[in-house]
Structures are given as structure tokens and as C-alpha cells.
Amino acid sequence: MKKILNISVLAIVLLTVSSCDKGLSELNQNRTSPTTLDPVLILNTAVLNASFASKSLYFDIAIVQQMVSPNGGVLAGGNFNADYRGEQGLWGSYYTSVIKNTKDAILKTKDIPARSNLYNMGRIFQAFAFMVLTDEYGDIPYSEGAAGYTDQLFFPKYDAQSTIYPKIIQELTEASTALNVSGVVESADVLYSGNIAKWKKFANSLLLRAGMRLVKVDATKARATVQAAFAAGVITDNADNAYIRHDANYGNPIGGTLNGGEAANFYLTKPFIDRLKSTNDPRLSAIAIRYVGATSGNGQTVASGNTTAPIQIGMPMGKDNGTIVPQATVDGLASFYDYSQADRRRILKVTSPCFIVTASQSQLLLAEAAFRGWITTGTTAQYFSDGIRAHMDQMAVYDAGCAISASARDTYLAATPLNAGTELNQINTQYWISSFLNGPEVFANFRRSGFPLLTPNPYGQPTNPDVPNGTFIRRLTYPTSEASVNATNLNAAIAAQGADLLSTRIWWDK
């Protein structure tokens, strides 16, 4: 009896123990999120997220003296020559919401012949994103970048920019070549609706840009790359422009910022306005607005807005909200709210597009290539004027109110010949204007070319601890999070590249 009892107790115990993990695996199944997704949708996210974030306004656009704020706090950046040291620029957003997704799309399509076009589109867009990052910071994680999930690489090593550029060039070349016009059309693509011809031009234009970047450091490689890109066909028509379309749901980040909390805090700079004004550039009235007599954000009403060119006044560089007050008086303004702004109701709406590669930019790069004698088809002057023309024609895409009439355009073109001896200056000053709002590109090209000729931002000088007197910011410093978590790799990069300072020059900028 006792034995039976014992056995049955034992049996019950064993039975209970063995059933203890039954059903648990079923419980741990997520019924509301998919584990796979069409990679084209993921590439779409990468494209949308590549639209330049507000940090690009605080740094890139302020460094190249196009827009600044007299206010500090989170807005401190290029305006104050300040090494903000938090998250500068696009590091975090590009790695975690652009490259993370391109990487995934590339991985998921790599071995599927039917998605070969998508695979190469992913590679091209990823090359674009990496180029933006390396131009901003110098050495960055490239070969191990964004491989946190795929390769479980949580603390990627940094690659020297000198090795990244050849790889980007290789990627763009291969992908552009591999794109098959008669292959599958990825019609869900948000950038070009899967139009392969346009993707090819986009890739080649990036290649042209990459090649030109190397002018100072490796002219031979620069020349070969530019020639290859040109031969393969770059964007020369605004219809082929690569731009991110924004709508009410997927807004332009800078447009959002300048229509929201920071609406009254950013102003076009004196160097930018003066340049446009002195050349009677019709783009000035397409871009700028001055709320005449405004003494506060409230005063910046539609009624007080004036977009005519002669009335525009730019904010001088190097002022904070203490020194800007007397300066506004000197400039004859009611307050600093009376300086000219980029018009948030036209060019910088929430729904304004974000241009990443344009016909204007490619034409101007070709102008320089022609000037250098690297390409012989077409003349420097023709590329130069085509580049300006393309940008003026492109303005209407922002808003009908930004459109520049053909007559105004042609008047300007006629008055703006390319003069011997100042070609590079003129071409790259035009590049500066036509890349307005493309912060990373305008910052990179300014460092590469040295044009336009700008006066270094005097803020905090002569002893600004972050930027030596009389110089410009030459790169952005790495995010502090990298020093926190990826110090070993970061320090190796710093040892190779030079101190992690705003003044350190990156490889192609020596």
C-alpha cells in the first residue's frame, strides 16, 4: 500500500516536473509584428530618413555661413564655433535609421537574382550615406558599420577615410554597372519609382562627387573617377534629380524645426545675403524673407513679410543674443527678428523636398572637371552656366512661390560670365549657392575647394577654445557616446587621424 502510494506520488511529481515547460514556447510568439518584410519597403525608410536633420542646420549650414542663430543652448554649433559634443551632425540618425536599413535590404536581396536591381539600389544609397558621414567626421566605421545584428558587431572598428573612399567608389561603380535596365522594376521605390536609368545617373553623379572630393589628396584617382563617372552618365537634367519628397506625414526635419519651435531663431547670414545681393541673384528673393519691423516672433507675420531682394539684410556672423541687439540697431533694424530668414512659407515648408544630388551640382562639378582638363566634351563656361540655370529652374520644385522666371534667370546668366583666373572661385561659389540646404555637401565642397571666400566666424575669438582664431571648422567631432562605449576603436581612429577636434583636417582635406 505504502509502496503504491510512494510510487504514485513519485509519478505525479515526475509528471508535473516534465510538464512544466509545456506551452511556454507558444506563449513567446509575437503575433502582431512580422519577422520578414519586402526589402524595398526597408530601402524606402532609409531614403526618407536620409533627409538632413536639424543638427545639419546647427552645424553644416552655420559653418558655411548660410544660416545662423544668435541663440545658444541646443542651437550652439557653427554659429558659436562651438564643439557641442553631444550628438553632432548626422552620425546617430544615419547609422541607426539609414544604413541599418540599407544594410538589411542589401543582405535580404543579395542572393536573390530577381531582386538584383533592388540590391544595387541599396548599395548605391548606402554609399551615399557613408560618404556623407565620412565627409563630416573623417574616419568612421565602414566595413563593420551597421552590422550590429547581421554580424553581431556591437563595437565596430573605424576605417581610415583613405580606405573608405576607394570602397565607396568601387561600390558605386559596381552597382551602377550591375543595374539592369531590362530587369525587374522595383516600382514601390520611393526615390525613383524603380527607374533604373535614373538610379544609374544618381550612382554616377555620386561617383563624380566622390572623385572630385579627392582633388587635393589624390588628383590621379580623382581624375580617373570623374572621367569614369562622366562617361557612364551623370544627372544633367532636373528631371533626374535625386530628392526626398516630403509630405504632411513624412515632413522635412529642418522645415519642421523652422516652422515650429525655432521659427524665429534662424537667420540668413550677411555673407550669404550680400553675395546674392551684390550679384543681383534672383534666387535671393526666391529664398529670403524679411519681416520688416518685427521685434519678436509674434511680429513675423505674413503681412510684414517682404521678399524683395534689395530690402534683405543678413545677420552678421559671430553674434550671440547679447551682441546681436546693438548690431541690429547698427543695421537699422527693429530687432534681430528683423533680419532676413529663409522663407518658411516657401522654400522651407514642412513639406519641402530635400535635394541630395542635383543636376546643378553635377554640372558645376563638370565645369570644374572641364576647367581642370579632365573632361573634354563641353566647355567649362557651358557647364558653369548650365549649373546655375539648373538650380534656378529647380527652385520651383520647393514651391511655386520660389519659381524664378526664365527672363530673370537669363538676365543673371548673361551678367555672370565665367572669368579667367577666377574659375574655381566662381564655380564653387555657385556650388555653395546651389547646394543651399544640403548642409553636408556644401560643407564638404567648401573644405575641398576653399570657396567661396569667407571670413572665419569671429565668435569667441581670439581665444575660442574649440576653433583656432582665423580658421574654420574642418570637421565635426565624434559623438560622446562613441567615447563612452567604443573607446578602443575610437582612440585608434583618433591616433591615426589626429585629435578629435573641430579643427582637425580629414584625409581628403589635407
Place this chain on the structure above:
Amino acid sequence: MRRIFFALSLLLFFTLQTFSQTLTGKVTDTDGKPITDVSVLKKGTRNGTYTNNAGDYSITGASNAVIVFTSVGFISQEIDVAGRSSLDVAMAVDNSNMSEVVVTALGIKKQSRGLGYSTTNVNTEQLSVNRTSNPINTLQGRVAGLNVSSLGTGPGGSSKIRIRGQSSINGQNSPLIVINGVPIDNTNFNGQTNGVKGGGVTSDGGDGLSSINPDDIESMSVLKGAPAAALYGSRAKDGVIMITTKTRAKGNGIGVSYNMNYTTDTPLDFTDYQKEYGQGENGVRPTAPNPTSGEWSFGEKISGGMTHTLFNTTGIPYVAQGSRIKEFYRTGKNFANTITLSSGSDKGGIYLSLAGVTNDGILSNNTFNRKGINLGFTQNISKKFSFQGNVNYTNEKNTNPPNIANQDNSIPTTLMALANTMPLSVLNNNKYDPATGNEYIFSRFRNRTNPYWVMAEQFQNIRRDRIFGNISAKYNILPWLYVQGRFGQDYSSRDEDVNNFPTGQASRAATIPGFVNGIFTQESRRFRETNMDFLVVANKNFKDFEVTLSGGGNKMERQLDINNVQVTDFVVRGLYTVQNGRAKDPVYSLIQQGVNSLYGSGEVSWKKTFYLNATVRNDWFSTLSPANRSILYPSVSGSYVFSEHLKSKWLNFGKLRLGYAEVGSDGDVTPFSDQLFYAVNANTINNPSGSAVSLGSINGSIVPNANLKPSRVSETELGLDLRMFNNRVNFDFAIYSKITNDQIVGVQISDASGFTNTRINSGKSSNNGFEVLLSLVPIKKKNFTWEFTANTAYNKTKVLSIITNKPGERITVGNHVFNGELRYVVGQEIGQIAGYGYATDAKNGNQRIFQANGLPLRTADLVLFGSALPKWTGGFLNSFNYKNVILSVFIDYKLGNKMLSGTNFNAIRHGLHMNTLEGRVGGVIGQGVNQSGTPNTVATPVQTYWEHLRTQQIIESVVYNGGYWKLRQISLGYDFTKLIPAKWPIKGIKLDLVANNVLMIKKWVDNIDPESFGFGSDNQAGLESAGMPTTRGVGLNLNVKF
């Protein structure tokens, strides 16, 4: 009139006493020593006296009565006089509190005498009388080792409970809450951590504990360490709070009682801002219409005259304004009523309570209402079979809990930074821009919302229905063997609707034509946790040995489903509905998890002197991979009642205890964290060909890890329990050492990896500390008793490993809303506040270094300013009992923690802080040296100087000692029971007057109460950002028994 009648009745009552024969005698202890102040009372009457210094007493009219002898610390005696005229009594020392029964893990009742670990019983009357918005807040400072903090968000707000410090690196540190043996949900909805999707709202949505009515609590015990909580295995890492609710009347018969509590909350203003210089910038007051300096007090010296309002051409006097806090906030009111009906008999009983709570928060549109029904019952069907159960239903409505701890859209931030000459009435009268109907911009910081506009336009409604309870049946198979089965469920539905960003908010960009901007969110969630368990317990004596064996199992399942729809922009202005929204973003998520467990324990005691207890529990987790799924948790504890061997006159009881346990925590392995998921955006976008295309992406920024397992705690605890001098001196001491291993660390990884975090089992931390409880009865006289209790706890938590154990390795776990962060650093105390400091010159006595323009230089990198967690917590309670009057005074403290004050950072930046008075004329000359080492002589304009700190993120000047000493509570009670005529239907009346948060005795932080925190999460501990002002509560509690 009624009062006079009452007094007359009392008078009559006393005069009608019969005076007859006298009874005399002496009362001694068992050693023959006289005992003074023994109460000698004729049973059933109010006729009584006390013994004198020689222990003698004399009482009249007691010849045929039963006399009751009572004295604190001795066993009461009732003796029938039976005609005697002399009666000597020897009273035995009462060690009954040593046979006090405590509820231990799984709801098993045990005598505290044998426990090998520390548990503390809570005085539940405190919870009812000194009512605070969340019942648990009352415990602050009262239990050694228990650290309670609230967000000060008033009614319906959450509270944070930490037992023996926090050990987890990822922030899961809340103790398990168990009601009648079954765990309940205590999800915390405080702003920054569980904020409403879509942003804009950082209110405190409350927690699970707040739905418990303190009047229903019969007992509450705190199982502090792992040895005490070991039977809860994976849920025991942070200790357990065991609550037993009432299931029957205390004695036999029917009881009805009514409890009323009314308190008012007065907002406290700790600001000491400068009032010499008014609104304006760079030393100039606004002289033009529509100035933008609404947040700046760097204007002119206040010396009369006029200035301009923020909104129009009207001039207003340039004079300093009074307290913002007093002007803006109202006095809060809390009104709680409970009626209970209970009955009891030998067979069992029931307990029913109806409760209603109405709270008006100090923010004038914030109200909180709770209605609750609690039913408890217990019944013995036969000698062998009994069952009991309880059901608790609550209905809560929380309207407009305030937004806290944010720079944007936060009322407290605006109020605490507003220019000091700007009248609030101007803001109130100009909420709306007359031209557009939108918020009228008053500052160049547009996201510093006008508080009156927020009050008028933003709403948040939270409704919660919750029913929890359990039923258990017990069957005694043999006199020494019983089985018990139990089923418990906690179910709640919580609905919330909130307009995150009301239409027209100044900081929001306008939307596309045809719509108005704004965000509205509607969410409903349903939560269910069920627990099924069984227990077999055998208890048998073998000569001097007593053996108890028990075994059981538990099956827990939890399900949460959330329906959330957020809409952006609206067709019809002012209509906040989902269907009126332009872009819609619906999310549905279903989260399930389960844990199955088996456990057992064995206890052997010898002669009630030596006790040895061992437990074991095995858990199987649904959230873990099958290979890692099963985990075993053992514990062993023992105690030695040495007073059984060490006989001493002064030692009534002495026990030494020692315990070791391994427990865990599964809270940090969330369901589905083993796989990568994708998400599809709700809204499409048009591609160049004009077709709508979708966007999809990898969901989340955490690299999934399929190999996680729960963290594991090993804790050793040593304790000493002494009761001395007739129990007038009691001392309880515990010292513990706890190592938490395999912590799931949300490791911040390089975002160049594409992700920001991954979770790995690598974190290790140690908690070391001790707890002391000392209670004394310094005076015990006939009519007067003074009782004194002091408790103090020290805890130090060190991070031993994050990814590796390399000293200095660190992770950032939380960021302040603007500058500074919270880091965990290997080799340091947990919770380090980090940020930029002032660069100092090591060669020149560490003086601050100034640039050539006179502005301070910051450190090259972020530096650590110390731990945000208090090392010392505790309190002192004095209670005085004079006749029927009880006065208690309670002081508490938290010490040894740092805090980063965002409020003060704003005050410095905006020229409100007293420090900014320096250099108003002629500029600030910072004390220190320049970069070449010679003393700094360069003056910088005052506004530039202080704003520089913000731009450069130098937080050093706003990192404070976050400790405090507070006079937390005073209560004065009077028990009218003895004054009530026996014929009256009322059996007892007790009235208490209470005051909470009475006085700040000592604090170190400027301008705020160190307790007015905005963040509830451990990962943001010490990072203060303007929250609600703390309040002083004054009120009364009336308890009537029928």
C-alpha cells in the same frame, strides 16, 4: 447642544459609581520585583487605578469583580477577586510579540520567533490615518531599508519603492507586491518611462498600488532580503511587500465602521530667486511691445516705472512679482470615506467595504476619483475543509495629471523660469493670439508653453477598472497535513485619451492647408495576470523536534493587449477624435508570458531554540530559449534563540539569525526579445510616379539576444534581535551582502552598429548595508507613555561589472532633458551623475580656468559628480500617550545622494538664481586663473556668463547634495471610546489630526524641495527637472465603530 448632552452623560456616569469595599495588593514580576504603573481595572467598568512605585495598589468596590492587570511588556492577567480584600499578583514578562505571527512567502503564516531572516511588520493604522495620495508613501522612513519616493504628482500619482537599495543596472528594482498570497500588477505609468506615444505628455499616470484602500489592509509585512523572499524565486530579487486584507471581523459578531479622512494639500514654495533685477536681457527692460524676454530676468534694476507686456502695447508696472507657486496652484483637497461591514463567528466571517475617494489636485483642472468595493470572506465548511477569498474592485478616473519633468509643454518649467516681473495675470489674459486663436507666443522659447493655455487646451483622461482577488481552499487531510489550492487574478482595463499637442500650440509647425495641427492619442489596454498554485504542508513534532515540510507549484500567465491610435492634424478644430484626424497611426500589440514553478521547503526546529529552514524553487520561463528556460533557486536560513540559554534578568529575548539565498529576476527579459521584428508604417507616401508606397523598417533599436537568462541574486544576511528590560528596549539589527549576477544589461552599443543597445547577461553589482531598528519606551507612567522608535539603513550599491569588470567601464542609462546624464561605472557606486564641470588648473590649487574673454573653461570630458542614490535612509518616531491622547512626531531623512537640478540650471540661465546677482553691474569676474595661470581679471557681461554654462553644458554649479531632513508627520489623536455610554450604539470613536510634510529641517539644494523630482525611473535618478511643488497636507481622520 449635543455636545453638552454628551458631557452631562459623562458626568452622571462617573457620579453614579458605587463606592464600597477596598481591595489592596502588590504587583511584582516573577522575580518579586515591584512593577510600577500597572493598570488595575475592574473588568467591564471604567473603575481603575495604577500601582505606585512600590507596586502597591488600592481599588474600591471590587470585592466581587474580575480585576484586569495590564502593563506594557507583561502578560495581562484577569483574576476573579471572589470576596478577597487583598490580592498580590506576579506578572510574567510578555514574550508574546515573539510568538507574533507574520505572513511569509506564499502567504504561509509563521511565528516570527524562528525566522532566520528579516521581515518587518508595518503598522497598518498609520496607512489609514496618515493617508497619503498613494498608501505606500506613508511608509517613507518608517521601515529600515525601505526607501519610498513619490513624484509629488498628487492624487493618483505613482510611488517608487526600493528595498535595500537598487541592484539592477537596467532599472528593474521594484519589489513584488503580493496580496493575500497572490502577486498583483504594479505597473508604473510615470511620464518619462511609460509616456504616452507621440510625445508631449510626461504626466504621471499612476501605478498599481494606488488602487488599494488602506482601510482594507489587515497586515503588511516587508520581506526585505532574498532569504525571506526565496520562495518567490525569479520574482524575489527586490524583496516582497506582503499585504493581507481583511476577510472577517476581528472577533465574533457583527461590526460596522466608518472612516473619514479629509486633508488639504498646500503647495510649498522653496524658491529664493533674486528680485532686484527684472525682466529683460542684457540689462535692459522691455520698452517695446511684444517683447520676447518672458523667460529672462537679466533686465534692469527694479526701481519703479513701466515696462511692456509680452503680448501687446499695454504697459505694466516693472515690479517684482510674488510667489508663482502660491498664485498659480490651488490648495488640493482629499476626501476619503470608507464604510465597512464585517462579521465573524467560529465558522468564519465576511468583510465588506465600500470606499470613495475624491481628490482635487493642486493643479486646478486635475482631479482623481476612486470608488472601490472590497469583499473578503473566510469559512470553515467542516473541521477539515475551509476556504477563503477576497475580491477587490476599483474604478478610477484621473483627469489631467500634470506634465512634469520636461522643458517643453510643461507648466512647472515655465513657472519656475518665468521672468520675475511678469504678472501671471498677463499670461492668463493673453492665452490666445487674437489673430489666429493659437497660443500667443510669449517667449523666444516657444516650447515654454503658457501654463494657462495648457490648462485650457490640453486634456488627459485616464480611466481604470480593476478587479483583483483570489480564492483558496484548504483541506486538512490529517491533523498534521493539509493541502491548499489557490487561484488569483488581477485584471484591469485602462483607457486613456490625451491631446498630446493641442491645436495651435506655439511650438508646433502649421500643417498642410485644409487642416489644423495637433496630436491626439487614444489608448486602451487590458492586462490580465493569473496565478494558480497548490501547496502541501506537513507539520509534525518528534519529541523536541518540530518538522515542517511543504511543497507546491505555481502557474503564472500574463497577457497585455494594447490598442493605441494616434492621429495627427484635424479637419474640425477643437474636435479631438480619431475620426477627425488626418494622419492615423494605429498600433495593436499583444504581449504574453508565463512562468511555471515548483517549490518546496523544509524546516526543523529544536526546542524552539534552534531553527533551520531550507527552500528550493524551480522556474520555467516562456521568455527564454528552451535551453535556458529552467532555473533553480535555493535558500537556507537558520536562527538561534540564545536567550533560551543565556538567562538574564534584563534580556527577555535574544536571537541570532543567518540566511543565504539565491533568487532572480525575470523582469528584465521581456517577451519576444529573442527575435528581430519589422514594422510597417501606418501611412503611405507617394513615389515620383504618384503611387502610394509603404515604408517598413527594423523594429526598435535593440539587437535581440536569444540567449538571455534571468539575473541572479545571492544574498547573505546576518541578524540580531534583542528584547530587553521588560521589552522596553528592543533592538533589531540586520547586515547583508548581496551580489546580483548575470544582470541583463541594456548595453549601449556604438550606434555605428546600426543599433543603440543590446541586452546581455553580464552586469554584476553588489549591495552592502545594514539596518537598525531601535525602539524604546523611555517613560511609562500611569497616564503617560513615551515611545521612541528609530530606524536607520545604510546601503551602498557598487557596480562590479557591466560588460567586463574593467574599472571605469561605463554605460549611460539616462539623460537629463538638456544637460548631464546618469552613468553606471564599473568600480563606482551605482547611478553616477555625469556632466561637464569647470576645468581646473592642477598647478594653481585647482582653481577654475577662464578663457581670455572671461568665460569659464569646461572640463575636457564629462566628469562624475557622485551617486544619485541615498546611502542613508531612516526616521525617528516619537509617540506620546497621555491618557487618551496620542501625539506622534515623525522625522525622516535621506542622505548621501547627489542631484542635478534642472530647475536651478534654468534659474541660472534665465537670471533668477541668487548667484546671477553677481556682476549685474560691470560684469562677472570669475574667480580663478586664466589659461596662463595668472588670476582672471576679465569681466564678462552677466547674461553671457551664465548662459555660457548652458551652451557649454557645464552642470557643476547645479549638482547638489540631494539629501534632506524633514519633519514628515505630526499626528494628534484622541480616543473618545471611554467617554461613550455603554448604551450608545457607537462602540468607538477616534479622531486624529494629521499633518504631513510639515517642515523642511535641512536641505542642500537651492529653490526646490529635493523630493520634487520629475522622473520615476531609476535610470534617471537624481536628474531633477521641474516637477510639481511638494505639498503640506493637513487634515483629520475620523474613525467610528458601531
